[in-house]
Amino acid sequence: MQDQFYEQTEEQEIKLTDYLHIISRYKWLIIAIFVLVVAATVIYTFHSPKIYSASSTIMLEEKSSENLLFSSMANKATSINNYIEILKSRPVLEAAYSIIQNSEIYPEIPLNPANHEEPDKFSPIGAIKEKLAVESQRETDIIKISYESTHPGEAKLVANALALGLQNKDNEYARIEFKNVREFLENRLDETERRLRNSEEDLRSYKIDKGISMLSEETTQIIEQSAELELLLSEAETEYAVAKNRLDFLTSELSDQDKLLSDVNSIITTPLLEQLRREIVTNQSKYLNLLSKPSYSPDHPELVALKNQIDNAKRQLNEEIQKTTNVKAGTADPLVYRADLISSISKARVEKNIAESKVENLRKSVEQYNRQLSLLPDAEIELARLERNNRINEKTYTMLNEKFEEARIAEKSKMGKIRIVEEAQLPEAPIKPNKKMNLLIAIVLGLGGGIGSSFLLHSLDSKIRTFDDVRNYVSLPILGTIPFIRVHDSDIDYLEKQIKNATGEGKEELKHIKQQVESRLITNYAPKSSTSESFRMLRTNIVAKKKKGQPLSLLVTSSGPKEGKSTIISNLAVALSQMDKKVILVDLDLRRPMQHKIFNLEKNEGISDFLYDHDKELETFIKKTKIDNLDIITSGFIPPNPSELLASSHMDEVLDILKQKYDYILLDTPPTMAVTDSIILAKKVDFRALVVRINQADKIVIKRIKEILDNVDSDFTGAIINGIHPQKYYSSYEYNYYYYYYYGKEDEKKDGALPKKSS
Incomplete structure (x- = not known):
């Protein structure tokens, strides 16, 4: 039966609500990351310098020709790529910079070294090359030259200067043959001019x-x-x-x-x-x-x-x-x-x-x-x-x-192959920062980063947080779900005031109520609350396991400390006693006993005294409580060897005696991971319940204690989920949520105390 339950829980499919629960749990982290990213983006966007871009367009005019076998577009692409690389070369950049230096706006643009703190270390050619962008238009001979700058006039000036510089260099290459002829004629012309002057002077002198x-x-x-x-x-x-x-x-x-x-x-x-x-x-x-x-x-x-x-x-x-x-x-x-x-x-x-x-x-x-x-x-x-x-x-x-x-x-x-198709125009608006795009990216990154961080933390979190964690990591039938029991300071203060004004038996009764409120014994002082109803549902599931006419011995433990096992077993004992069944609660947590505090009893003369020296009858150690049908055996003194006492045959004798006198024998035992006491007692009882406190129990620890019990041929009958918040964990189809919705909201304020406050 239990193996079948394991198989079913292992095959649980992931639902959208699971992700929504994770997001809801980490909502403040998500909001913080979102606000931080958006704020940083807004600050960056409004403090970033405005970047302007201008583009000029040139065309490569080249004669088409037939290839060896048939024509191809590879030649055109190669020529365009060659000119793109030539445009980025230092000779062309220097030619463009010479044009820029002759501009009227040169004194005020960032490319002027004089406008920098360290002019000697600033390289205008390097700055142009860094901000230059060149791209060819697909399936055309068009090349687009773009330049970005914080000065709109500089963006236009540089884009046009680069196009003109490339055209000039291309023209120089195309005119090289004519240049040789011109230079030759220029030299001959200078020589002839000198001869002419000499001949004129000689003729004049001779005459x-x-x-x-x-x-x-x-x-x-x-x-x-x-x-x-x-x-x-x-x-x-x-x-x-x-x-x-x-x-x-x-x-x-x-x-x-x-x-x-x-x-x-x-x-x-x-x-x-x-x-x-x-x-x-x-x-x-x-x-x-x-x-x-x-x-x-x-x-x-x-x-x-x-x-x-x-x-x-x-x-x-x-x-x-x-x-x-x-x-x-x-x-x-x-x-x-x-x-x-x-x-x-x-x-x-x-x-x-x-x-x-x-x-x-x-x-x-x-x-x-x-x-x-x-x-x-x-x-x-x-x-x-x-x-x-x-x-x-x-x-x-x-x-x-x-x-x-x-x-x-x-x-x-004589002209080269470069033709300027369109000159760059003065940009009217900056292209960077793009406020709308930056804000949209910030929203996406903020939400994505926040949600991603929440899922990362969830995956790294080893605590039991949700019912899905219970199903996936505890893998035990759920016997009951116990809400978080609130104790309001205002109710305690009110009771203390009532106690000061009361006398006689009324004062003692108020003291008893105050002690129960502080001990969270809610099934006794607020039996009509939704939390008490949760204990009654737990009681129903346990009673269903009891064989007719036979007593039931029940062990309650937890994986670690502060998971509420003592509070749960004490309230469960009260709920069982309210069925007119004889119930005894034995405090076997011989290291950190709590039941004597919950029921306001003396710790001495308890179970450890009987196990250590059983000359007296067990009945002499049973203590009556103020609750009908409920008896308690406190822990007694703290022994040096609790595990040995619990493993002794005297403990078996105790259980046999109690089964003859009581319908339900409840054993409060230490956390399983801390000591071996619970493991020793596991094989001595009929029913073993594991308390799992939400946000407290550890997945790895629970897995380990289940393995430990498997090693001794034992296992847990079921799990009791403690410390839940009904609105957060229950769906609208679960009974407890309905009960909470219809009754709990009114009773929630009464969970701390029974007496009504006077107006």
């Missing part, structure tokens, strides 16, 4: 020294023609130098690409790519062989599967090749770039050859005019030479200046 200012018309014509040819020669030499410079630059770029392709050729011979190639060739051969058979059509499942395998292998092969080339080349399609270089080199070589041929022909013509000039008189020859050099330098300077401007315009007009 002054020789007193010659005019040349003959024939000489002037020869000089003009010679100067024109010299100009053409200088122009041709310039074109030749530009073409040669450009060809050298392109050849250097091609050399770098050839090294790259040579490296790629070695990489694409890896075992993985070789395996993929062999797989493609094998599957293609198998596909063609099957297709040649009459029974196989192109839509045959086996051919479709082979074709899918071939396509997948090609795709994988292409992706592996693209990964290699993209990483090494830094461009989406290095082969196309190399082809463009070769085309540009071919054109540059043709231009160089044409310019070289032109230079040679012009030099011959110039030499011819120089021979004509050599035939002139000496004075006229020198003046003609100076005049010609001056005109040549003038025209050469004009020509170089024109070409320099053309090169500079061409350089400026």
